[in-house]
Amino acid sequence: MKLLVNGEAHEVAATTLAELLAALDYEGDWLATAVNSDLVHKANRAEFRLSDGDRIEVLSPMQGG
Amino acid sequence: MFELLGTTLPSRLLLGTAQYPSPAILADAVKASGTSVVTVSLRREMAGGRAGEKFWSLIRSLGVRILPNTAGCHSVKEAVTTAKMARDVFGTSWIKLEVIGNHDTLQPDVFGLVEAARILCEDGFSVFPYTTDDLVVAERLLEAGCRVLMPWCAPIGSALGPVNMTALRSMRGHFPDVPLIVDAGLGRPSHAATVMELGFDAVLLNTAVARAADPVGMARAFGKAVDAGREAFSSGLLEPREVAVPSTPIFGRAVFS
Numbered sequence: 591m592k593l594l595v596n597g598e599a600h601e602v603a604a605t606t607l608a609e610l611l612a613a614l615d616y617e618g619d620w621l622a623t624a625v626n627s628d629l630v631h632k633a634n635r636a637e638f639r640l641s642d643g644d645r646i647e648v649l650s651p652m653q654g655g
Numbered sequence: 656m657f658e659l660l661g662t663t664l665p666s667r668l669l670l671g672t673a674q675y676p677s678p679a680i681l682a683d684a685v686k687a688s689g690t691s692v693v694t695v696s697l698r699r700e701m702a703g704g705r706a707g708e709k710f711w712s713l714i715r716s717l718g719v720r721i722l723p724n725t726a727g728c729h730s731v732k733e734a735v736t737t738a739k740m741a742r743d744v745f746g747t748s749w750i751k752l753e754v755i756g757n758h759d760t761l762q763p764d765v766f767g768l769v770e771a772a773r774i775l776c777e778d779g780f781s782v783f784p785y786t787t788d789d790l791v792v793a794e795r796l797l798e799a800g801c802r803v804l805m806p807w808c809a810p811i812g813s814a815l816g817p818v819n820m821t822a823l824r825s826m827r828g829h830f831p832d833v834p835l836i837v838d839a840g841l842g843r844p845s846h847a848a849t850v851m852e853l854g855f856d857a858v859l860l861n862t863a864v865a866r867a868a869d870p871v872g873m874a875r876a877f878g879k880a881v882d883a884g885r886e887a888f889s890s891g892l893l894e895p896r897e898v899a900v901p902s903t904p905i906f907g908r909a910v911f912s
Binding site for chain 2: 596597614615616617618620621622623624627628629631632647648649650651652653654655
């Protein structure tokens with residue numbers, strides 16, 4: 591399945607958002623996720639099924655004004 | 656002490672966490688300022704979670720309240736999704752709502768701002784809208800459900816200080832019961848003191864501290880200026896007069912001729 595993760599193209603075997611994060615070595619409860627511009631809650635990542643062409647954003651806390 | 660949306664805060668200074676020379680200086684500046692609220696953002700995590708972890712653990716160690724922002728968002732959709740992601744991560748319904756309308760001035764897109772504010776207020780957020788000093792926009796934001804307003808006093812990072820005192824004074828006068836926080840454009844502690852003397856409830860700043868030669872010293876100076884301005888406002892300032900008025904009594908002065 592081809593996905594865009596933080597703007598970069600990835601070809602992955604993962605079928606859920608949680609599997610994708612693990613496959614790409616993302617870890618930490620401070621991560622926020624969105625698929626196709628909509629929030630996916632932390633608690634829903636395990637059952638959230640991805641589709642070919644999905645755009646995923648993985649964000650974390652950063653400095654801000 | 657400062658009551659803000661049901662929360663008692665010890666300081667009327669809110670501080671941004673960006674652009675400091677190092678994480679250690681950021682931590683020391685936060686402590687020196689006396690602030691109890693800092694702003695943070697969400698950005699793409701490119702290091703598997705490690706980049707965000709370092710910053711997040713530093714912020715948590717400071718024991719301050721978090722005000723996440725939607726900085727850099729240019730559309731309602733971006734801002735709303737970012738706000739929801741922030742609530743998911745930071746566990747707070749407070750959100751500093753930015754919908755930027757102009758690349759050069761970073762002026763808020765007030766139309767998008769009102770629309771995003773309405774969506775987020777209906778969803779249970781406490782929205783801190785980064786807005787202009789326009790009274791009609793302020794009215795719309797309050798109608799949308801905002802219970803606090805954050806007008807700029809000059810463009811973000813400009814350090815110009817209050818460029819339109821008349822508008823700020825007018826805003827304070829029109830909304831006597833709404834918490835008003837001046838956000839953006841402050842360059843010097845005297846700027847902060849000036850808006851606090853007008854009766855603004857608090858100030859939010861970042862660049863003026865973070866980019867100072869000594870951010871920790873400047874943070875402390877801003878903390879003092881905010882306190883001084885507030886105390887001056889509470890103590891009743893003397894109105895300016897066009898003519899001199901002697902401060903030493905005339906009565907009883909000696910006559911030598």
